[in-house]
Amino acid sequence: MTDWRMWPWMAERERLEYLYHSVHYFDSIRHLYGEPESVVATTARAPGQHAQGESRTFTVVEYSDTLKVAVVVDHNNWGPEPRAVVHTDGTDGKSEGTLGVLYDYPVGRPDTFRFYSRVQGPEHAFERRFTERWIPDAFVGPIGELLSAIEEDREPLTSGRDNLRTLRVLMCAYRSADEGRRVRIDEIELP
Numbered sequence: 001m002t003d004w005r006m007w008p009w010m011a012e013r014e015r016l017e018y019l020y021h022s023v024h025y026f027d028s029i030r031h032l033y034g035e036p037e038s039v040v041a042t043t044a045r046a047p048g049q050h051a052q053g054e055s056r057t058f059t060v061v062e063y064s065d066t067l068k069v070a071v072v073v074d075h076n077n078w079g080p081e082p083r084a085v086v087h088t089d090g091t092d093g094k095s096e097g098t099l100g101v102l103y104d105y106p107v108g109r110p111d112t113f114r115f116y117s118r119v120q121g122p123e124h125a126f127e128r129r130f131t132e133r134w135i136p137d138a139f140v141g142p143i144g145e146l147l148s149a150i151e152e153d154r155e156p157l158t159s160g161r162d163n164l165r166t167l168r169v170l171m172c173a174y175r176s177a178d179e180g181r182r183v184r185i186d187e188i189e190l191p
Contacts, residue, residue: 002075002105004051016053017043018170022073027166029061029069035165036069038062038184039172046076059173062182093117101133108133164190 002021004011010020018026030036039061043054055075062068077083084102088095095115101108111130116122132138142158149156168190172183 001078002055004049004055004075011051013051013053015174016051017055017057017073017075018173021075022057022059022071023166023170025071025073026061026169027163029071030166030169033061033063033067033069036061036063036169036185038182039169039176040182041173041176043174043177049076054177057173057177061169092119100130 004016007020010016013019039059041057041059043058044056045051045053046055049055057071057073059071060068061071082103084099086095086097086099093116095113097113098109098111100111103109111133113126113128113130115126117124142156145158146156155161168185168188171188172185175187176183
């Protein structure tokens with residue numbers, strides 16, 4: 001249950017969940033798989049919610065007929081057990097992890113990751129419970145890369161130009177939800 005009143009300026013926005021929460025997921029998806037072909041999305045609000053914008057999203061980022069990534073977010077989980085799971089099914093393996101900070105936010109719990117290899121068999125399963133936290137520890141890499149890029153006088157890997165490509169995916173999701181259709185990535189032009 002995300003209490004958007006902790007961020008009053010955010011709760012007033014008509015566009016909320018994608019821009020202020022899931023943007024990080026889509027940035028990670030792009031980092032792993034590159035530029036998608038299209039996006040299909042639907043959004044909703046919970047009855048009586050304080051925030052003005054969407055707080056529930058279901059998004060499919062499409063790369064090909066064999067690679068699609070689904071992101072399902074619901075900030076209104078009132079059930080007894082919260083879930084913040086990242087699940088991947090591949091042709092040769094599968095993985096599942098948890099985003100610990102989203103359990104009992106902002107206290108949270110450690111992140112977890114499990115990987116199983118179909119090719120190598122169950123004896124090659126990998127499991128880890130992290131001592132680091134997604135927030136704030138995940139920011140060490142991008143900030144370190146930015147400082148290195150400044151020192152070396154080059155564009156950082158996580159540049160503003162690259163961030164615009166992630167925002168394009170989000171704009172496709174909003175258009176898809178608004179118009180009820182699949183939106184090709186090239187429908188949204190980059191500046």
